[in-house]
Amino acid sequence: MLRALASSVINVLHRTLIGPRDITGIVIAVIMALKLKKAALKCRTIEDFVNLAYSLRSTRLSVRPLQIKEEFSVLLKLLVRVRPKLILEIGTAGGGTLFLLSRVASSDATLISIDLPNGPFGGGYPKWKIPLYKSFVWGQQKIILVEADSHNPDTLEDIEKSLSDRKLDFLFVDGDHTYDGVKRDFEMYGRLVRPSSIIAFHDIVPGPPENVGGVPEFWNEIKQNADSVEIVENWEQGGFGIGVVFV
Numbered sequence: 001m002l003r004a005l006a007s008s009v010i011n012v013l014h015r016t017l018i019g020p021r022d023i024t025g026i027v028i029a030v031i032m033a034l035k036l037k038k039a040a041l042k043c044r045t046i047e048d049f050v051n052l053a054y055s056l057r058s059t060r061l062s063v064r065p066l067q068i069k070e071e072f073s074v075l076l077k078l079l080v081r082v083r084p085k086l087i088l089e090i091g092t093a094g095g096g097t098l099f100l101l102s103r104v105a106s107s108d109a110t111l112i113s114i115d116l117p118n119g120p121f122g123g124g125y126p127k128w129k130i131p132l133y134k135s136f137v138w139g140q141q142k143i144i145l146v147e148a149d150s151h152n153p154d155t156l157e158d159i160e161k162s163l164s165d166r167k168l169d170f171l172f173v174d175g176d177h178t179y180d181g182v183k184r185d186f187e188m189y190g191r192l193v194r195p196s197s198i199i200a201f202h203d204i205v206p207g208p209p210e211n212v213g214g215v216p217e218f219w220n221e222i223k224q225n226a227d228s229v230e231i232v233e234n235w236e237q238g239g240f241g242i243g244v245v246f247v
């Protein structure tokens with residue numbers, strides 16, 4: 001009886017391409033989601049949410065953003081004034097920035113986050129993290145996770161369908177950091193933002209090429225003709241830094 005049950009479970013797992021590792025992952029992700037939800041209820045300020053994202057961890061999981069804490073906090077304080085309703089993030093990775101963006105978005109916001117499985121500059125995320133990322137919503141929010149290459153025209157078409165003629169209030173570009181990659185993201189998705197909105201780029205500070213790629217070079221070009229600010233703790237920190245363009 002037990003043997004039959006075990007073999008049918010294994011069959012289902014094979015058919016759904018979910019392995020025992022994924023099952024463990026899903027359990028860890030669900031526990032983390034519950035912990036995060038509970039802890040988030042106690043947060044009052046942006047600093048509280050930021051501290052939570054940077055501190056909460058279990059053995060295999062954390063939602064620590066790949067950002068300098070103080071820099072991302074400044075960006076969040078800019079955004080909370082706008083309470084964006086439509087957000088597109090390119091570069092989900094560990095979900096840290098997605099979590100924090102959901103906290104400053106409006107209660108009925110839609111947040112779309114694109115990541116390329118095994119992509120460069122971070123490597124994407126395993127499927128078992130999806131329940132955790134989906135759990136970031138509060139109020140009537142919706143999170144749409146797009147596992148695809150942002151440069152693929154089909155991805156752009158999918159995003160446009162999700163927006164159905166609405167325009168973005170905030171675009172966060174933190175995906176492919178090569179010069180051509182960041183430029184293409186800006187050209188493809190920058191036209192989806194509405195006037196008086198915000199586009200932000202991560203890793204504008206020169207640093208190790210494997211971390212910042214060609215973002216500093218691209219940023220130096222576009223900031224010339226844009227209404228922009230640079231959120232940088234220290235220009236000698238080697239990478240990080242956020243460039244903000246007011247559209």
Ligand SMILES: C[S@@+](CC[C@H](N)C(=O)[O-])C[C@H]1O[C@@H](n2cnc3c(N)ncnc32)[C@H](O)[C@@H]1O
Nearest residue numbers: 065066091093115116119122123124150175176
């Ligand atoms: C630096 S990480 C994002 C970090 C995240 N925003 C944070 O701070 O927690 C960059 C992510 O972009 C993804 N990526 C790289 N090239 C991409 C592409 N062409 N399309 C979509 N995602 C891409 C990588 O898979 C990686 O997970």
